[in-house]
Amino acid sequence: MRELVEEAMLRFDAGRTEADAWLAPRLHATLRMTRAEAANAGLWNYMALAVAPDFVLWRHMPPGTTDAGAPRKVNSARFVGPHYSQAFARLWWAAEMFRDGPDYGPAEVACGNQDMINTALRLDAIDHKPTALALVSVLKKLSDNGATRLGDRVNALCTAVNVAGTTLMYxxxxxxDPPRHDALTDWIEDVESAPAVPWERLPEGPDDGTARRSSCDVLSRMFERFAAEAPLRDRTRAAVAVDG
Structure with a gap:
């Protein structure tokens, strides 16, 4: 863990948010565990408070100073918060929810957009793997096409998927298909003999089953319509409210 976070801080000091996409899959492949084990908040609190508090400060310290000239502070949730806010839990869970079996490529794409991991990790809908992968597919298409206000579009998409999920059964x-728990167990048990994760290419996750292409395709087409129709945040109104 220390080697990973130190490498991340060295590589991405000029663009700290970019560290998430590099670190998330490598963190997941290093800390091999079940979702039940990862749900233990004490593990992540220990990581943030004892193993790598310097990384939490480096990654999440707001820039600049307060109006009074004092240094800004890191939100306590980055140390001891819920899984979608805590500095290390959010990365592990993002890699877990957005990987496609052993392929961390979709997770890398998701973690390259802060609005995706900050918003989508709060949604129950991404427990369904084809839904999670369809979200990433739409994000990648929007990004590749040079969509303006990408963050607002991702937030609007996640909101639309969440609202529609109350009536639609994704x-x-x-x-x-059900995951192959035996493959996950074998992957976890191999941790003692596994080499350190590679730095220049993505590691391989557990070969516990990939999502059906047909399911991902049909949901991707549906979510593309959501993205096209979802209203974006009115930033003009927000700016007036702040000025007022």
Whole structure:
């Protein structure tokens, strides 16, 4: 862990948010565990408070100073918060939810957009793997096409997917196969003999099953319509409210 965070701080000091996409899959492949084990908040608190508090400060310290000239402070949730805010938990869970079996490529794309991991990790819908991968597919298409206000579009998309999920059953629209728990168990048990994760290419995750392409495709087309129709935040109104 120390080697990973020190390398991340060295590589991405000029653009600290960019560290997330590099670190998330490598953190996940290094800390091999089940979701039940990862749900233990004490593990992540220990990581942030004892193993690498310097990384938490480096990654999440707001720039500049307060109006009074004092240094800004890191939100306590980055040390001991919920899984979608805590500095290390958010990365592990993002890699877990957005990987496609052993392929961390979708997770790397998701973690390259702060609005995706900050918003999507709060949604119950991404427990459904084809839904999570469809979100990444739409994000990548928007990014590749040079969409303006990408962050606002991602937030609007996540909101639309969450609202629609109250009436639509994504599990029925895009069925998925059950994960291979035996493969996950084998991957976890191999941790003692596994080499350190590579730095110049993505590691390989557990070969516990990939999402059905047909399910990802049908949900991607649906979410593309959501993205096209979802209203974006009115920043003009927000700016007036702040000025007022």
């Amino acid at each position: 599990e029925v629209i895009g069925p998925e």
